[in-house]
Amino acid sequence: MKVQTEKIRVMLVLDSKLTKKDIFQDCRNAVKAGIPCVQYREKEKSPEEMVSDCLRLKEICSGKALLFINDFPDVAFACGADGIHLGQCDCSVQDARELLPEAIIGVTASSLDEAKKAEADGADYVSASPVFATGTKSDAGAPIGLEMVKQIKDSVGIPVMAIGGINPENAKSVFDSGADAISVVSCIVATDDVFKSSKKLLEAVKK
Ligand code: TZP
Ligand code: MG
Numbered sequence: 001m002k003v004q005t006e007k008i009r010v011m012l013v014l015d016s017k018l019t020k021k022d023i024f025q026d027c028r029n030a031v032k033a034g035i036p037c038v039q040y041r042e043k044e045k046s047p048e049e050m051v052s053d054c055l056r057l058k059e060i061c062s063g064k065a066l067l068f069i070n071d072f073p074d075v076a077f078a079c080g081a082d083g084i085h086l087g088q089c090d091c092s093v094q095d096a097r098e099l100l101p102e103a104i105i106g107v108t109a110s111s112l113d114e115a116k117k118a119e120a121d122g123a124d125y126v127s128a129s130p131v132f133a134t135g136t137k138s139d140a141g142a143p144i145g146l147e148m149v150k151q152i153k154d155s156v157g158i159p160v161m162a163i164g165g166i167n168p169e170n171a172k173s174v175f176d177s178g179a180d181a182i183s184v185v186s187c188i189v190a191t192d193d194v195f196k197s198s199k200k201l202l203e204a205v206k207k
Contacts, residue, residue: 007066008104008125010202011037011161011183014057018136018190026194027057031065033198039085039183041070054079068106073099085127088114093121106161110144115152115160127183128152130164131174136185140164146177153178168197168204175205 012035014023027038038061040054054069058079061067068083069076073096076084083104084096096105107118109126118126128149130140143164153160159180166174167187174182184201191197 007036008159008161008181009037010035010205011039011068011181012188012198013039013041013070013163013183013185015136015185015189016042018186020190020192021194023053024056024060026189027060029194030188030198031061033195034202035065035188035198037066037068037181039068039070040075040081041085043071047072047075050075051078054081066104068104076100076103083124086123093118093123097122108163109152110141111148112151112155115156119156119158123158125159125161125181126152126156127161127163128179129162131162132165132170134165134186137164146173149174149177149179153180168200171201171205 012030014026016023019026040057042050054075058067066082068085069081070085071090073084073091077099084100085106086096087108093105104124106125106127107123108129109115109118110129115126130143131149133143134140149162161181161183162174162179163183166182166184171182188194188197
């Protein structure tokens, strides 16, 4: 990863459907707790709404946490995000890189082939997905398991993130399998106290 790679150890993916408050309060509380990296992930909002949301989030994260945008390089460009996360069906790494030469670009990978291709395409990290079963993303596919996280780690030279069903109880096992970073949604945003649940996760993965 290009900048501040060591910061990307724990990423919180915000979710306006799962939150008990709103994504801005969640972001503020998570950043206050020490979450170093936040991802904006919205599937149904207009481009204008996304840019407006992300400008607010950028302000909340400013100087404290990195802001990533899921799926939309143009939104990332408009708000000056630090990074972009792309799925297998999103735009190519090359197209994202053209628009965002300085951004950290991550790509989801569920197999060794996808992980190797992401690296060859110029991704800065791959996100092994889904490690465990998750109810948060209905089309996430079957869990790939910790053994596949390890195999992906052994197959690429770029950092490996892991996502899907990760929580304070199993997070350490994900790092022990070789992951450099984890990304979570529900174990933080679906709780009543985002500050407290962020602290709990960070404590569980403390080096
Ligand atoms: N991509 C793969 S699994 C997933 C995403 C966005 C959802 C993970 O959510 P949770 O609640 O941490 O299992
Ligand atoms: Mg996507």
